Amino acid sequence: MCDEHSDGSDGRDGNTLGRRALFVTSAAAALTLGSVTFGTSGVEAADGNQETKTIRGTLPTGSPDFVYLPVEVPGGVRELKVSYTYERPTVPAGTAGNALDIGIFDERGTDLGGKGFRGWSGGARTEFFIRADDATPGYIPGPVRPGTWHIALGPYTVAPRGLPYEITIMLTYGQPGKQVKPVYPPERAKGRGRAWYRGDCHLHTWYSDGRRTTAEIAALARAAGLDFINSSEHNTQSAHAHWAEHAGDDLLILLGEEVTTRNGHVVALGTDPGTFVDWRYRARDNRFGKYAREIRRAGGLVVPAHPHATCIGCNWKFGFGEADAVEVWNGAYSPEDEVALADWDGMLVAAVREGRRDWIPAMGNSDAHRDPDPVGRPQTVVLADDLTRDAIQEGLRTGRSYVAESKDVSVTFTASGTRGEHAGIGERLKVAPDTPVTVRLEATGAPDCTIRFVTDQGVLFTSPALPASGTGSAQWRTTASYAAYVRAEVRHPPVITGFPGPMAAFTNPIFLGRS
Numbered sequence: 238m239c240d241e242h243s244d245g246s247d248g249r250d251g252n253t254l255g256r257r258a259l260f261v262t263s264a265a266a267a268l269t270l271g272s273v274t275f276g277t278s279g280v281e282a283a284d285g286n287q288e289t290k291t292i293r294g295t296l297p298t299g300s301p302d303f304v305y306l307p308v309e310v311p312g313g314v315r316e317l318k319v320s321y322t323y324e325r326p327t328v329p330a331g332t333a334g335n336a337l338d339i340g341i342f343d344e345r346g347t348d349l350g351g352k353g354f355r356g357w358s359g360g361a362r363t364e365f366f367i368r369a370d371d372a373t374p375g376y377i378p379g380p381v382r383p384g385t386w387h388i389a390l391g392p393y394t395v396a397p398r399g400l401p402y403e404i405t406i407m408l409t410y411g412q413p414g415k416q417v418k419p420v421y422p423p424e425r426a427k428g429r430g431r432a433w434y435r436g437d438c439h440l441h442t443w444y445s446d447g448r449r450t451t452a453e454i455a456a457l458a459r460a461a462g463l464d465f466i467n468s469s470e471h472n473t474q475s476a477h478a479h480w481a482e483h484a485g486d487d488l489l490i491l492l493g494e495e496v497t498t499r500n501g502h503v504v505a506l507g508t509d510p511g512t513f514v515d516w517r518y519r520a521r522d523n524r525f526g527k528y529a530r531e532i533r534r535a536g537g538l539v540v541p542a543h544p545h546a547t548c549i550g551c552n553w554k555f556g557f558g559e560a561d562a563v564e565v566w567n568g569a570y571s572p573e574d575e576v577a578l579a580d581w582d583g584m585l586v587a588a589v590r591e592g593r594r595d596w597i598p599a600m601g602n603s604d605a606h607r608d609p610d611p612v613g614r615p616q617t618v619v620l621a622d623d624l625t626r627d628a629i630q631e632g633l634r635t636g637r638s639y640v641a642e643s644k645d646v647s648v649t650f651t652a653s654g655t656r657g658e659h660a661g662i663g664e665r666l667k668v669a670p671d672t673p674v675t676v677r678l679e680a681t682g683a684p685d686c687t688i689r690f691v692t693d694q695g696v697l698f699t700s701p702a703l704p705a706s707g708t709g710s711a712q713w714r715t716t717a718s719y720a721a722y723v724r725a726e727v728r729h730p731p732v733i734t735g736f737p738g739p740m741a742a743f744t745n746p747i748f749l750g751r752s
Contacts, residue, residue, distance in 0.1 A: 246312050272385065276311035276410055284315075285409035296400040302499055303517055305347055305387040308406060312383040315343075315411035319388060320364035323386045323402035328652070335400045336360055338391030340472070341367070344384025344572045349524070353387075355379070357472040359497075360393065361446035370414030374444040375473050380413050394549060419478035421510035426464070427486035428624030435644060436629065438506050439494035439495065439542060439564065439602030444476035448607035451476065453609075455483035461613025462644030465489040467631055468555035469504050471497045474513045482665070489624050493537055496528065496722075501541060501553035504564065504602075505530075507630050508537035520554040529559035538630055540600065543567040545576040555710075557584065557597055566601030566615050566640050570739040578743070582724075585746060586693045589721035592752075598636030598663065598745050607727050615642050615740075620662070636663035636745035639725075647706075650725050652676045652747045665748040670718035674749055678725045679710040682739045686727050692720035702730070717750030 272344065274732050275288050292306065310317065321339055328334045340357030348354060356376025358365055365373035372378040392400060397555045428434070441447030442454055446472075449457075458466045477492045484490045491507040500520045505512070512535040518524040529539045538561040544553035546567070557563060579600050588596045601615035618639050619632035632638055639648055639662055651673050652666045653659050660666035668674060678688050685709035690698040697720065703709035715723065724746040729738040 263415040270350075272307035272309055273406060274309040276309075277576045282311065282313035282410040288408045288410075289405060289528035291409045292404045292406070294402060296390075296395055296402065298395045298397060298399065300392040300400075302391060302396055302519070304390040305342075306390065306404065307444060308381055308386045308388060310344070310381060310386050310408065313410050314381040314383070314408045314500040315413050316366055316368040317381045317386070318366040318409070319404065319406040320407075321402060321404045322363065323400055325424070326396055326398065330394050333394035335396045336400060337400060338384065338393055339365075340389040340391075341365075342380050342387045342389060343379075344386055347387050347389065349515050349517060351515045351697065354513050354515075355386075356475060357389070357445075359391070359446055359471055368582040370415060372475070374442075375470070375475050377473075377475055377683060379416060383430070388418040391506055397398045411652070419511065420481045421477060421492065422481045422484035423745060424489075424626040425622040426484070426489040428464075428489075431620070431622050433618050433619050433647075434464040434621050434624055434629060434632075435462055435613070435616045436465040436467070437461070437603050437605075437616050437643075438465075438493075438600070439469050439504050439604045440466055440612065441470060441495075441522060441604070441606045442468075442476060443478065445470035445473060445495075446606060449482055449605075451479050451483055454539075454605075454612060455480075455488060457612040459488060460483075461611070461616065463488070463613050463616060464624055465491060467491040467493050467504070467506050467557060469493050469506075471495050474511055477510050477512075489626070489629065490628070491626055494540060496532075497550070497551045498525075498555075501544065501555055502546075502551060503555075504540040504542050505532045505535075506538040506540050506561075506633070507626050508532060510536040512537070520556075520558065525555040526559055536626075536630075540564055542602075543573065543577070543604065545573045545580065547573065559621075560597050562598045562600050562636075564602055565599040566743075568604050568610070569614070570642070574740070575737075578740075582691065585722060585724075587746070591695050595728060596636070596746075598633065598638065599640065599743070600633060603636065613643065615640050616644070618647070625649050638662065639742060639744040640740075641682075642740065643682075643741040646727070646742050647681045648725065648744065649679040650677070650744045651745065652723060652749065662746050663745050664749060665749045665750075666717075668717055668749065670750060671716050674717065674720075675749070676713050676715065676723050676725075677712045678727075679746075680727050680742070683707045683709075683710045683727050686729055686741050687738075689726040689728065689737075691724050692725060693722055694720060715749070720749055722746035722748045 342353040345353030358375040598619040620637040621628040621632040654668040670733040688700040688711040700711035731738040
């Protein structure tokens with residue numbers, strides 16, 4: 238459910254992109270245009286006085302991913318406001334139309350890394366404002382300091398005849414309001430000690446392209462039986478300071494970002510408060526590793542999101558070498574998720590056949606944006622030592638987790654040897670190659686579903702359908718020489734004959750053998 242889209246624009250009154258290209262910072266990455274200057278029209282910088290300028294232009298097809306319009310902001314400005322429009326002509330079926338994103342950087346500049354980042358709304362809004370005490374959702378409050386600001390335009394798609402746009406910038410002069418110190422949610426909730434905790438780590442509010450408030454998301458999370466959530470707005474950390482009042486003993490709120498590049502999206506999960514992760518690069522720029530490491534330095538996990546989604550810019554092209562986990566199930570279970578599941582299983586097979594001890598756990602999230610998108614469908618259920626940021630992240634990183642379609646579905650999955658050896662999800666059962674191993678899964682809340690055991694050799698066991706009560710179990714025997722790992726799936730009846738049914742739950746693997 239990758240909703241974030243884009244828009245495009247250039248920057249000088251009546252000029253096209255090609256007439257004023259000052260510099261490009263990387264391949265298809267950035268372009269800067271002639272500047273807009275304020276404070277020259279005779280308007281006094283008196284309290285409440287306003288000055289407005291309107292810029293028009295056209296972006297051609299083949300425009301860079303990001304176009305920067307410099308705005309010279311004088312001293313004494315209390316509020317900066319930007320609005321924009323662009324033409325959306327009808328195009329033939331199969332042809333991209335116009336879509337233009339927008340954001341802004343302050344006088345500290347547009348260099349990668351985001352030192353000057355002050356907000357991004359993508360294509361979700363047509364206007365925004367910034368002042369010391371407040372800002373439009375998606376933007377960062379703070380003083381409007383003098384210097385060269387840059388309006389960032391992202392031509393997501395451009396119609397064949399180009400993308401005409403109009404940008405209006407209004408400055409309001411006066412004394413700035415008092416800047417409010419941000420308050421962030423605590424990194425610990427009451428918890429139940431070592432237990433299974435349910436979470437949804439990919440959610441959107443009106444701080445990016447969602448239509449729900451933070452309060453509404455928190456209420457829906459509690460109703461969905463969740464113990465933790467993660468703030469994951471597209472390309473902005475602006476929501477971080479608006480979650481504290483919604484956290485509580487019963488709900489841990491982690492902070493992060495959905496880093497929405499043109500070559501795929503990645504959830505930064507559980508970063509330090511206020512962390513911004515840049516998104517202005519493609520796979521060919523060889524920059525993703527740098528920003529993945531930034532996510533980890535900020536205490537977060539790197540989770541590629543909906544890697545096989547078909548929306549423009551959503552398909553994952555950075556590889557999985559930097560991933561701490563991968564979002565295999567996104568929203569309502571779909572063929573895209575089935576492909577992602579198969580791809581993930583292929584990575585497990587490669588890991589065991591190459592003798593690697595590292596592997597990438599799977600997780601699932603709702604990616605909910607608006608009504609009627611359900612929060613917590615699906616949800617990742619994590620075995621953690623407590624309901625804290627560190628403990629939840631450790632459970633996700635080590636794969637001690639399974640994914641369920643809702644709070645109604647629970648599974649218990651174990652493997653045991655003949656001498657009391659025992660292992661659970663994400664663990665290794667250390668037995669000799671020919672030692673008999675018993676694998677068992679117990680499920681509740683899954684009426685008429687079947688249980689499948691999947692190994693590096695494929696699907697090796699499928700149970701009869703569970704009873705209408707939804708409670709049942711399945712057991713299977715194998716050896717480590719036959720199956721290097723076993724993972725479990727709980728599936729609904731097939732919708733199409735000959736194809737597996739939609740997922741009700743699946744687990745991360747249990748590995749078999751001493752090495």
